[in-house]
Amino acid sequence: MNDLTLSEQLRHFGLSEKEVDTYLAILEQGEATASEIADVTGVSKRYVYSISEALEDRGFVDVDDHVVPTKIWARPPEEVMATLTDELAVMEPALSERYSRTERDVQQFDVVKSRVTVVKRIAEFISAADSELTLSVPSEHLTEVRDELQEAVERGVLALVLVNDTPPSGFDIEEVDGVATVVRTWEHATPLILTVDQQYGVVAPVEMVARSNTDQRAIAFAQQQIVPVLVGSFMGNYWSMADEVYIAEPRSLPAEYRSFRHAVLDATLHLRDNRPITVEATVTPSSGDPDHKTLTGTVVDTYQGLIEPMTNDFPVQNTLVVELEGGRVTVGGPGSFLEEYEASKITLTPQ
Template sequence: MDDRTLNDLLRRFGLSDKEVDTYLSLLAHGEAKASTVADAAGVSKRYVYSVSESLAERGFVEVNDHVVPTTIRANPPDEVINRLRSDVDAIRPGLEERFSRVERQTEQFEVIKSRVTVIKRIRSLLADADSEVTLSITAGHLPEIRDALVEAVDRGVLVLLIVSDAPEVTDEIEGGLDGVASVVRTWREAMPTLLTVDSAAGVVAPPELLRRSNTDRQAIHFSQEQLAPVIVGSFFGNYWPAAEEVATAPPTPLPVEYANFRHTVFQATLRRRAGETPRVTVGGRWTEDDEPAEVSGRVVESKQGMVEPTTNEFPVEHSLVVETDDGETVTVGGQGAFVEDVEADLVRIEADEDGSEEGEKTEDDTDEAGDE
């Protein structure tokens, strides 16, 4: 390797021209006094001392200041290279994390201009769903994603589905509604296609894009945890109450565990309306002081808006009232809970083996008694 190339490569590691000259002079001598290096590099002796300390900090040389006069020794090239390689490896994770962060940011939004791509993105997101799906889709396009919905339900995903632009008789919907969702509602009006998966990603598409091939309307595919809950809130607040409930899946066999709290509330509600009093073990935190919480007891009330009759006071309220073994009453909410006593991370639902189901009033019974 010629001197110019070597100098250029050393400068890439942050060495100045004078530092390169000093270091190469030391390599030529192996070990030498500062005055010797100064003469060879064409710099002052004081500069050699200063540069040597900098080179020593980076592992290029070793300064022997315990002898008189002080000598400076170049470290073996293999040792220097291993040190540089170790430094490069150390910064790799930080560089890669920042690079991937930029990639994620650029992938947060995708503009979609065709119906085919919208359906493709919906299928892909449904295939990746782990815990929860909220979806509105027109009756005419439901058959195109029906299999993906059935598979999600079979995996234990909570699927809340609105079929819009639906016929008066649901039997006329191609393929039927069996097994496509945990709860199905229909609406005769056409509405936007709204999809959220695990409150982290989704699709928003205007009705015109799925109806016509010659429209200039566009859809958005997003992957942003800050946006998805907003879409979920709009789904529950603006569209879900306007649609009519037409099908509800049976409760899942017990025991079962959920990290998704809405699914917990849904299953507990179905059990109570079947005349049972499910028992839960809740792991999470106390909202008052942020300390870890573990609560066990019987579910005596659920506040929810997923199945009729709804019992929540506002659209996104989904919570449980638990009577503990000590006779205390504790309210439990999901992620971000602040009104309830406990924010749940994981809930196990079991049958109440000791509880008597006879004569117990469910929420439905209470509502009917009030009507009378």
């Protein structure tokens, strides 16, 4: 480290330019008088006394004013660093407490530079999940967000988790019991991808998750136009390629669903177990008619790509086929365009 860089680093600890010059001069001398330091730094002897007292208060030097002339010693650098470390350690709890109170809102696009911040942001987003999330995470890092995932599942959130870069020896299914709704595994490494409630997302390259000393960057964002695209990429490029290893039991009915995908998943599981179900949904016609109406009928089939065997025609298709008095209709979730109706609220009931 050259002198310029060292000076800049010392100023980060609150030293002024003159204090840095004085301290470096004392370091080089080891022991010196105020006059000697004044000659080296080009400041007055009185100013050297003042600066030396400030440096002594910070633990950088020792000043002996009981001798004439006054002697100034540089303290061993390891002791100085220990003092600075202790100061930072004392500050950390107070800083953390204040930071938690003043957590800033997520920007539309936020470049994240450190692995620690990426993990923190992912944990925050999962904790805020209300209806559904998708997550692709390396197997060795699943434990870092395990608690947040478990709490999300307990809140009724649909959690589709792809555990990637799994070891050749296999994957212990007990690791995901209770922390996801559906789990797939893949031996290949993929980018870390998180989407939450069709609103928040995080994308991080593999290198950034695996290593702390990388120049790679992650992106966290809050963009309702972008998240559905990312979900489509997740479902089409990664989810469909992985192996299904775990499916949680469907919710007991009757149940109201905040996630349409979750309703399709549970309807699929109930139908496969020969348990007839009825759906009641608040819908609008996909043709563009803005009028809402309540649709009630029997669910007779589903089109989905959440679990095997997949029955959809494209990755993000999730459809309920409903038998009404006048015939069968198809119902999709928010933003659907192939189905006849788009549902905004949905309840499943045993028949």
